[in-house]
Structures are given as C-alpha cells and as structure tokens.
Amino acid sequence: MSNYKILKRLNCIVKLVDSYPGLNKTQILERLQNDYALDVAMRTFESDKRNLELYFGIAIMYNYKTRGYNIEESEDALNQFFKFAKFASMAEIYESGIKDYKAFQKRIIPEDSSGFSGVRHFKELIYAISLLRKVSFIKENYYGDTIKRYIVSPLCLKEYSNRWYLIAVAEGETQIRNFGIDRLSKIEILNSKSLKIEDFQEQLKQYDTVVGLNYSEYPNKKVENIVIKAHYNQLKYLRSLPLHKSQECVNGINNDWGTVTFKLKPNYEFEIQILKLGNMVEVLKPQWFRDKIKKHISEMYQLYN
Template sequence: MSDYKVLKRLNCVAQLIKFHPNISKKQLLERLRHDYDLEVAERTFERDKNILESDFGITITYNHKSRGYILDDNEESLNQFFKFAQFAAMAEIYQNGIKDYKSFQKWVLPEDSSGFTGVQHFKKLIQAISTKHKISFQKENYYGGTKKTYTVSPLCLKEYANRWYLIAVVDGESEIKNFGIDRLSQIEIKNTKSLKIENFKKQLKQYDEVVGLNYTESKNNYPEKIILKAHNNQLKYLRSLPIHKSQICIDGKANDWGHATYLLKPNYEFEIQILKLGNMVEVLEPLWFREKIKKHISEMYNMYN
C-alpha cells in the first residue's frame, strides 16, 4: 500500500464512517467529494471496503435498518490503521514540502522536536525485528552521563507521548524492557536469531492495561474500574483524543456532567492525564485513587498558598 493517494482515500472513508456511523453511500460519496476533494465511484468504494478488510482488518458493514454503513468494533485495528495513514500522510507532506521549502515552512508548523533524535534508527530497527535478528547498541543514561552497551532481541516499537521506544529482551534476561530510541547509538544487526515475540505476548499485553509504559507501579497488580465525573464539554475532547482504549464516555443531561470510565492499572502517566483536565473532571472511584489525586492537588495548592 505504497500509493499515498489510495491510502489517503482509505483513511478518509474509514474516518467518515467512524465519526458518522450509519452514513449512507450517497452521503459518504458526497462528503468525500465536498470535504476531501475526492471523486470516488461506487465501484471504487466497494474495492476500498475489501482492501480495508483484507489488508488492515477493518470491516465495514451495511446496516439494513438504518440503510447506512458502520465499522465493526475493532478499535485496536482501527487505531493502528489511522497511525499508519498518519505516517504516510506526513511522508507525503514532507516529500512535497522539501520541493518548495519556503512555502513548507510557512504552511506547516510541526511540534518542536529539536531535542528528539532517533528517527534515523527506524529502518535498521524494523529490519532487525522483521528478520528476527538480535541487535547491539549503546544506550545513553541522561542523568548519569554514561553509556552502556546492550545486546537484545528486538520485539517491537511503541509510541508514547510523541516518543518512540524499542521493546526488547536483553541477553541473559527474561523480562521485556523499553529503550527510548533517541538514546540509542551504534546500532548493529547481529548474525544471530532473536527470541520469538510469541514467547512474550503475555508480557507485552501488560502495556494494554496502562497509559504509557509503566505497568509495574500501580497500587494493585490488576486493572481497576476508574470512574470520573466529567463535564459534557470535556467529554467531547475525551472522545476525540481518548486517554486509554478502555475509555467509555456517557453524557449527562443538557449541559450537565456525565461520566468517563476506564479499566486499567492506574500509574503515574494516568495521574498526569487526569490532573491535566483540571476542574473539568472529578475522580469518583476507586476511593484510594481519588485520595491520591486529591493529595496531588493539595500539595500543588500549598505550593502557591
């Protein structure tokens, strides 16, 4: 799927159906034409549906009752596809932008990432992962100002907070670790086979239970139901940018307060996300987590008092 135009069209189709469930074919084709400047024939749409299902695991079904299209509830496949499409779109933007750099600088305002390095490692890391070969590298310790050499079995790459991490198993160890790729240097693909990712699926699954990377620091070693009281206006933002894939938002009446629920292991990253929402949310349950957030707020208040 190297064709940017095809991938862009697939992304637009999936986005429209996700945010406008039960949209009719006529409405969908009109929105593609008016909102995205895409002329899509009915036959092309049917072909796109097949590509989304066969290549990306995204199934579009026709609801005979509403006479419109809906996406099957596979949030993980959908999010992975949107991320892939985002990478492709950025690649196209940068490719076109370089041809007219002055215009590109005026029109595109990327996040300041001057302190982030490591993107140049993507190709080599993905090559090692796909061919199942071990790698060695030096990792810099920012606090100690030291470097240490590792040989690892690379398993996958994970993104969090606009940074990328290599998930790997260090030689001689049995637990997965994450390494910020911006701290890596002298990466070398070894001529030895790596450990199989299938043997670490249970460990990797733990990332699904937390926000971010730290799955060992929660108070209880199991996912808990977190209930937030949230203003209806805030729920709109939460829906557009979920904190965690388990998030469920329920609107309150009129302009009142609703609820957002999560099933996860609360860690520091999740606490930070809650605190960022300020007075638009209130933790209701569990009590221990409510008290922890309350303590953070009290300590911050005392600093300014």
C-alpha cells in the same frame, strides 16, 4: 506497501467507503476525483481493494441489496489502519523535510521535535522486526545523563503521548523493556536471530491495563474501577481523546457534570493525566486514589502558598 502515494490512496478509499456506505463503483471513483483529486481507474480500484484485504485485513464488500460497497470491519480495525496511514504520512513529511528543510519549516510547526527525530529509525527497526534479527544501538539516558550500548531482540513499536518506543528484550534478560526511539543512535541490524514476539504475549498484555508504559510501578496486581466527576465541556474532550481504551463517559442531567469511569491499574502516567484536567474533574473513587490525587494537589498548593 512502502509507496506513500499508494497508501494515501488506500486511506482515501477506506475513508470514503466508511463515510458513505452504499456507493457503487462509479460513484466511488467520482467522489475520489471530486473530494481528493484522485484519478483512479477501475482496474486500480480493484487492485487497491485486494491490497487492503491482503495487507491490512480490510475487506470492501459489494452489497447486492444496496447495490453498493461497504466495509464490514470493526471500528478498532479501521482506527488501527487510519493510525498507520497517519504515521506513514508523518514519515513522508519527515523525509521531504530532510530533502528541503527550509520548505519543511514553513509548512510544519511541530510541538515536539522529538516526535519527528525518531521517525528516521522506523524503517530499519521495522525491517529488523520483520526479519527476526537483533539490533544494536546507543541509548542516551536523560535522567542518569549516561550513554550505553544495547543489543536487543526488537518485538514491536508502541506510541504514547506523541512519542514512539521500541519494545524489546535486552540480551541476557527475560523481561521486555521500553526504549524511546528519539534517544537511539548508531542502530545496526545484526545477523543473529532475535526472540519471537509470540513468546512475550503475556508480558505485552500488561500495557492494556495501564496508561502509557509503566506497568510495573503499580504494586497492586488487580485492575481498579476508577470513577471521576467531569464537567460537561470536559466530557467532549475526553470523548475525542480518551485517556484509556476502558474509558466510558456519561453525561449529566441538563448538561451538568457527568461521570467518567476507567478499568485500569492507576500508575503515575494516569495520575498526571488526571491532574492535567485541573478543576474540570474530581476523583470520586476509590478513596485511596482520591486521597492520592488530593495529596498531589496539596503539595502543589504548598509550593505557591
């Protein structure tokens, strides 16, 4: 499934059937031609359906009552597939940029070039993860201004704030670590067997209860119920770009201020996300977290006073 053209076609098929459930096969092929300029044969469509189920677990099923096709997968499964397709598209853009950088500059205005600079490492890192092989690389530490060589067991890749990170276990250690792939160089796949991701599932679950990557800085082990008041207009943005998967938004009466709740461990990344919303939100509880945000705001105010 490394062919970008095939993946883009699969993405179009999934989007079409998800948006317009109940289309029959002829209608699907016509819409692919009209909406996406894709000329797909019947045999190709059947092959694509098999590939979607085999590689991505997405089954396009025929409904005899409606005499059309629909997708029975959960919204999370579809979102994961769309995210993967988006990444593959980004990787294709990057590769085309390497071949013709002048044309690339005209078409793309990246906000953060590091988001593209790390993409070139995806192929070898995913290959190493698939083969259960250790990798070595050089990592640059921006804060300490140092460069160090690591040998790690690569477990998976994680995205946060438009950057990609390799989650791995360094040789001689037992805890998972994050490595920003835009800071890696001289990556080499080794012949030695790596540790298995199945042995680190409990550690990996720690990411589920935080925003971003830093799950160890929050000393309290329990998940907090965070409640903030949010302006009606801000609720729209929070719904379109949730800060955390536990987020729930409730509109206020008559388009007034509403509330947003989170169930998580509030680390520094979460604090920054709240501060970025400025005067469009107010932390209501718990009181200690409200006081902490208030302290940040007070210290910022003193700088300009």
